Amino acid sequence: MTLLGLMRPQAPRVPDRYLMRRLWRHPSGRAGLLLGALLLVFALLGAVWTPHPPDIPDYANALKPPSLAHPFGTDSTGRDMFSRVMDGAQRSIGSALLVLAAVFLIGLAVGILSGLARGATDILLMRLADIALAMPPLVLGFAILGLLGPGLFNLLLAVVIAEWAYYARLARALSLGARSRPHVVAARMAGVPRWRIIWGHILPGVALQLGILATLQLGIMISVISGFSFLGLGVQPPHAEWGALLSESRLFFAIAPWLLIAPAVAIFLSILSANLVGIALRDIETPEGR
Amino acid sequence: MGAVLSCEDLTVSYPNGAVPVRGVSFSLAAGACFALVGGSGAGKSTLARALSGLHRRSTRVSGRLMLDGTDMSAATAAQWRAARGRRIGFVAQNPWASCDPLRQVRDHVAEAWRCHGCEIGWHDIATRLEGLGVAQAGERMGQYPHAWSGGMLQRASIAAAGAHGPPILIADEPTSALDADRAQSVLEVLRSLGAAVVLISHDIGLVLRNADRVGVLHNGRLVEEGSPAMLTRAPVHAETQRLLSALAPLPPRARPRQERPLLRLSNVSVCYAKGRVTALAGANLEIAAGQIVGVQGPSGCGKSTLLRVAMGIEPPSSGQLWRDKALGGAGAILPVFQDPVSSLVPHWSILRSLCEPLTVPGRPRLPRARRLARARAALAQVGLGAMDPHARPFELSHGQCQRVALARAILAEPAMIVADEPTSALDSPSTWRVSQVLRAAADRGTAVLIVSHDTAFLERLADRVVTLEAGQTIPAAAP
Numbered sequence: 001m002t003l004l005g006l007m008r009p010q011a012p013r014v015p016d017r018y019l020m021r022r023l024w025r026h027p028s029g030r031a032g033l034l035l036g037a038l039l040l041v042f043a044l045l046g047a048v049w050t051p052h053p054p055d056i057p058d059y060a061n062a063l064k065p066p067s068l069a070h071p072f073g074t075d076s077t078g079r080d081m082f083s084r085v086m087d088g089a090q091r092s093i094g095s096a097l098l099v100l101a102a103v104f105l106i107g108l109a110v111g112i113l114s115g116l117a118r119g120a121t122d123i124l125l126m127r128l129a130d131i132a133l134a135m136p137p138l139v140l141g142f143a144i145l146g147l148l149g150p151g152l153f154n155l156l157l158a159v160v161i162a163e164w165a166y167y168a169r170l171a172r173a174l175s176l177g178a179r180s181r182p183h184v185v186a187a188r189m190a191g192v193p194r195w196r197i198i199w200g201h202i203l204p205g206v207a208l209q210l211g212i213l214a215t216l217q218l219g220i221m222i223s224v225i226s227g228f229s230f231l232g233l234g235v236q237p238p239h240a241e242w243g244a245l246l247s248e249s250r251l252f253f254a255i256a257p258w259l260l261i262a263p264a265v266a267i268f269l270s271i272l273s274a275n276l277v278g279i280a281l282r283d284i285e286t287p288e289g290r
Numbered sequence: 291m292g293a294v295l296s297c298e299d300l301t302v303s304y305p306n307g308a309v310p311v312r313g314v315s316f317s318l319a320a321g322a323c324f325a326l327v328g329g330s331g332a333g334k335s336t337l338a339r340a341l342s343g344l345h346r347r348s349t350r351v352s353g354r355l356m357l358d359g360t361d362m363s364a365a366t367a368a369q370w371r372a373a374r375g376r377r378i379g380f381v382a383q384n385p386w387a388s389c390d391p392l393r394q395v396r397d398h399v400a401e402a403w404r405c406h407g408c409e410i411g412w413h414d415i416a417t418r419l420e421g422l423g424v425a426q427a428g429e430r431m432g433q434y435p436h437a438w439s440g441g442m443l444q445r446a447s448i449a450a451a452g453a454h455g456p457p458i459l460i461a462d463e464p465t466s467a468l469d470a471d472r473a474q475s476v477l478e479v480l481r482s483l484g485a486a487v488v489l490i491s492h493d494i495g496l497v498l499r500n501a502d503r504v505g506v507l508h509n510g511r512l513v514e515e516g517s518p519a520m521l522t523r524a525p526v527h528a529e530t531q532r533l534l535s536a537l538a539p540l541p542p543r544a545r546p547r548q549e550r551p552l553l554r555l556s557n558v559s560v561c562y563a564k565g566r567v568t569a570l571a572g573a574n575l576e577i578a579a580g581q582i583v584g585v586q587g588p589s590g591c592g593k594s595t596l597l598r599v600a601m602g603i604e605p606p607s608s609g610q611l612w613r614d615k616a617l618g619g620a621g622a623i624l625p626v627f628q629d630p631v632s633s634l635v636p637h638w639s640i641l642r643s644l645c646e647p648l649t650v651p652g653r654p655r656l657p658r659a660r661r662l663a664r665a666r667a668a669l670a671q672v673g674l675g676a677m678d679p680h681a682r683p684f685e686l687s688h689g690q691c692q693r694v695a696l697a698r699a700i701l702a703e704p705a706m707i708v709a710d711e712p713t714s715a716l717d718s719p720s721t722w723r724v725s726q727v728l729r730a731a732a733d734r735g736t737a738v739l740i741v742s743h744d745t746a747f748l749e750r751l752a753d754r755v756v757t758l759e760a761g762q763t764i765p766a767a768a769p
Contacts, residue, residue, distance in 0.1 A: 181632050182625075182627035182629055182632050182633040183632060183633055183634055183635045183636075183643070185603065185625065185627070186624070186625055186627065186633060186695075186698070187646060187647075189601065189603070189620075189621070189623055189624060189625055190620070190621045190624060190646065190647035190650055190702060191619070191620025191621035191647075191650040191651070191652065192646060192647075192649075192650050193650070193651060200635070200638075200646075201635055204637050205636065205637065208637075
């Protein structure tokens with residue numbers, strides 16, 4: 001008892017000031033960050049070096065089962081599957097990041113502009129968004145690819161066109177909420193210029209929320225891009241991409257089922273990593289849960 | 291008279307190692323009132339829960355606790371359940387929070403009998419409620435809690451707590467949801483049951499008026515105990531002195547040098563939703579430079595709307611709003627909002643939030659070091675000198691955020707400060723400090739318009755108090 005009485009009370013646990021440190025402390029955040037970093041290194045490494053040349057056929061070694069030299073086997077033209085997955089990582093992960101960066105920036109700009117400008121600008125931008133939202137994103141994507149023809153750049157363009165409106169809508173709603181928050185009203189009354197209020201008070205909060213959505217969507221984006229490539233509308237042969245690899249391997253499922261393992265695991269891990277980070281971000285930013 | 295409640299060396303420890311109550315000993319004579327006072331986090335509520343056996347199972351309580359002649363130190367949950375209601379009654383802090391909004395008030399009172407397997411008729415409940423000063427109890431007790439005022443609902447809670455005539459009542463901040471007048475009458479009702487009362491409160495003035503003995507809790511220890519007269523005459527411990535400082539009179543008002551009116555609202559009305567909702571219906575208000583005007587009134591009477599009209603962010607639907615040229619420029623009117631946490635930019639350090647009004651165009655450009663020095667000085671003024679100025683708002687308590695928001699308004703030296711409930715999250719010493727700061731600002735010529743439901747705070751601070759009711763100002767009787 002006396003011992004207990006002498007003990008100093010524990011300092012109350014205060015959340016950390018910096019978002020990255022809080023993310024690191026969150027168990028699923030740390031797991032997601034580690035996995036994501038690993039995948040990123042994997043993709044960067046794949047861009048400069050692979051154990052075997054990823055695109056050069058070696059017909060003597062076609063459809064070999066997993067071995068030490070080819071841990072995930074070889075495909076129908078004898079190319080090493082592991083090297084193909086490594087090489088494809090930059091296209092799968094890179095293009096998902098690129099698409100998200102684009103929809104994030106477009107959505108942020110359009111949403112804040114329309115939330116704060118109101119009036120005719122708001123009406124014009126939001127009707128545009130409504131048109132984009134009225135069509136199912138996959139159908140819209142197919143339509144644009146049908147118009148422009150298959151190819152990685154066209155695919156990215158199609159996904160951006162299909163997705164930006166969600167972000168713009170959310171950014172608009174968030175900035176509408178932010179403009180009447182007490183700290184914004186206080187700044188306005190203090191005479192802080194408009195652009196500084198937008199830049200300092202409104203933009204960071206909206207960007208953070210939108211960033212959480214983007215992280216949560218990273219996994220979906222990878223699967224969407226892989227899906228289009230699977231259908232042959234994205235990355236064109238001989239280049240490797242995870243979805244395209246699945247599509248090629250599918251033909252040999254009966255005789256070489258192991259070919260499906262490496263690209264499927266790669267897609268699974270990248271979606272998992274994105275979701276883990278997204279869950280942690282959501283926990284940190286809205287502790288009461290949504 | 292023997293002691294009905296006594297505890298010796300009572301210590302409460304949580305599983306995480308925190309020890310919120312350490313070695314508290316006191317005894318309570320039958321029918322007496324023992325008050326426990328202390329700042330937030332002193333361990334008052336934890337002690338109250340330990341005294342009524344409401345602590346969690348994982349919480350360790352050691353020491354001796356005698357309740358009405360029985361040793362409850364090692365009582366089981368079932369023993370506590372039998373004791374609660376019959377030998378010890380509990381009155382909680384917020385009457386609305388402790389009532390289920392979907393059940394009628396009479397059900398809450400009857401529960402006190404039913405849970406001990408007794409029956410009581412509605413008529414008896416009505417009689418008891420009327421005895422505690424609830425008018426038309428027979429009809430009103432069929433209503434739901436939201437239709438009752440805080441003071442009335444707290445009386446119903448007291449009726450339930452005193453159902454079986456327990457010799458001891460534990461009341462944890464029973465008046466914190468009430469304004470000053472109602473607080474006093476609720477306490478009188480509480481005493482009228484004749485039970486010994488352990489009263490927990492942060493309102494030191496109320497405690498000194500009502501308690502027979504007062505104990506001061508600080509960091510979980512009972513640092514001083516004595517009669518109210520003794521404590522006020524010669525407080526020994528620093529914490530007691532700090533708590534008592536809240537009762538010191540404010541320095542005399544330097545006479546306003548000028549009676550130059552700044553803002554005049556005459557017969558102002560505000561309607562929302564195309565005239566279906568009337569928030570203000572003919573409000574009149576005048577405020578001069580260096581004047582402090584308080585606005586009081588029940589919830590929903592239009593206080594906040596009145597402030598928004600005065601700030602100029604809500605145009606009146608009808609009536610006249612006249613503002614002096616001095617209020618025209620940017621930054622001439624600075625607000626202090628009710629919600630303390632969202633008044634500060636969530637991702638900024640409080641220092642940056644504090645300095646922002648100093649950096650607007652049109653103000654003389656101060657060097658960064660000067661700005662920071664002034665911000666620190668303003669923090670010290672509101673009693674936050676020891677705080678890390680780089681902290682983010684979410685690291686602060688509500689009371690601290692509230693004081694930072696006030697410091698921001700003071701720092702920029704506007705022509706008028708408009709404050710909505712600036713002390714709702716503060717304890718009495720901090721409230722006193724804030725009053726001093728506002729008074730000093732007014733002495734420098736700033737007009738201060740304050741809305742508060744803390745009548746005592748307004749009466750002490752303001753030069754004039756305006757009462758709003760149903761959107762109309764009631765002409766104040768000359769003080």
